[in-house]
Amino acid sequence: MAAVAVLPVVLNADPLQAIDRKDVLEQMRNSRPSDLQILIEKPDAGGNLVIGIYAIKRGKTDPDLRSYQIWEESPADLNIYSESVSCSLQSPLRVKRTLNAVYVNTVNPGGSVNASNREDHLVWWAACVPEMAGTDPATLREKALSLGYSTLIPERQELLPALAP
Secondary structure, three states, X not given: OHHHHHHHHHHOOOOOOOOOHHHHHHHHHHOOOOOOEEEEEEEEOOEEEEEEEEEEEEOOOOOOEEEEEEEEEEOOEEEEEEEEEEOOOOOXXXXXXXXXXXXXXXXXXXXXXXXXXXXXXXXXXXXXXXXXXXXXXXXXXXXXXXXXXXXXXXXXXXXXXXXXX
16 A cells, blocks of 8 residues: 555656766765874875775774774765775784775785875774874884884785675
């Protein structure tokens, strides 16, 4: 009976009112999570690229693990990824998932920061040491040493194929 009552509403919908992708993206941008911490904001074709972190949670069984969401906003798209890090003194890692791959990146807190590892360091510090979120990771050597990190961990990246979610 309820389906019959809904049918006239569906049939009366205006087909000329198509959903505009730009409007949807703008609505998403305007509804950023309240705990979003912007880590990167830089010019991109037609606007800005914004990368932020939110919903950081400690691991239930391993206190060194953190899970969180990455907010990746560009002028043409918005992606939200579920990721994790290990804050372990011996094996600090960032596990980054994209649509096509999973990256397991060894991070050297307090070590050398360059264009290729900057995002990993920003995300790792924001998740593991939240009070340092947004701080230039190249300036955090003394903080890393005070926390017990050697600053001598070799950085590397392992690439794994993404499995269906």
